[in-house]
Structures are given as structure tokens and as C-alpha cells.
Amino acid sequence: MTTKSDWAQRIADLWAAFDEHEPTNFLAKVRAMVAELPRGDANGLFELASAHDSIGEEESAASFYRQALAAGLAGPLRRRAVIQLASTLRNLGQAEESVALLTAERKAGTDELDDAVAAFLALALVDTGKEREAVALALGALSRHLPRYTRSLANYAKALSGAG
Secondary structure: OOOHHHHHHHHHHHHHOHHHOOHHHHHHHHHHHHOOOOOOOHHHHHHHHHHHHHOOOHHHHHHHHHHHHHOOOOHHHHHHHHHHHHHHHHHOOOHHHHHHHHHHHHHHOOOOOHHHHHHHHHHHHHHOOOHHHHHHHHHHHHHOOOOOOHHHHHHHHHHHHOOO
16 A cells, blocks of 8 residues: 555655656656546646646646645645746746736745745746836845845845835
8 A cells, every 4th residue: 555655755756857757758657656646636636737847738737736726735735836837827928827826925924935936926027027026026035045245135125126
């Protein structure tokens, strides 16, 4: 019998070997693993979305991300799914929806993915013609990681966004 932790380790191992597989072969392996889970399992749908996304099948990926979120995907995978869906939507020319998803995600809570949310939101903002807001957001996120000039860069980011 396969436990959830065994399955999670096997899928993590498969992702770690992503570059060793041809795209269709990788997707087939993910599909086979997802078939071990109950139909409609949120984690399985997320893995299918991620696999489709990683091999360039963005429309299929977007559909699976939406299904995973609707199925109740929770915890860190939920946030990753929102980030990845937003990025995929931006690549599909739906930058406004990407901005909306990521703006809501910034308000939903905080964790180690905050700067990833900010980075992908900045990309989507550029695509919607809001370059100044995008730069402010990116600089604000970057400022937290600098060994010096943190306060100065954070203040410049606020000034660019009109918040300072």
C-alpha cells in the first residue's frame, strides 16, 4: 500500500529528474502517478497542472490549476498553484486576471513565497502597462534581501508606488 508521504516523495523524485525525461515521457509518468490517487484529488490535479505547464502546454495547465483549486488544494501547494496559474494566464495573454489573482494572494497571508508572489505580480503589471508599479513592487521585494541599503531601497520603492 502506498502512503501519501511515499507518493509525495516519489513525485518529488520525479520532479528532481525532470531534465532527464522527454516532455511526453515526463507527462506520462506524472499521469501514471496521479492515477494512483482518488479521481479528482487536488494534489494530483496540481501535479498534472504543473507537468503540463512545465512542458509548455499552458492552456491544459490553466484548466488543471483551476480544477485543483476548486477541489480544495490547501497549504503551500495552494499558494504555489495560484502563483503558477497567474504566471500561466499572463503567458496566455490574460495579464489582467493574473494581476487580480496575485493581488488577492498578497492579501491572503504571508509565507516564504511572498517575494515570488511579488515577482510574478510585477511581471503581470508590466504586461498591463503599469511598469512604475511593477518596479516599485520588485524593488520592495528585493530590498528585504540586500546586505545594505535596505531602508533606502524600500523608501524608493514606496515613493515609486505613490505610497511614500
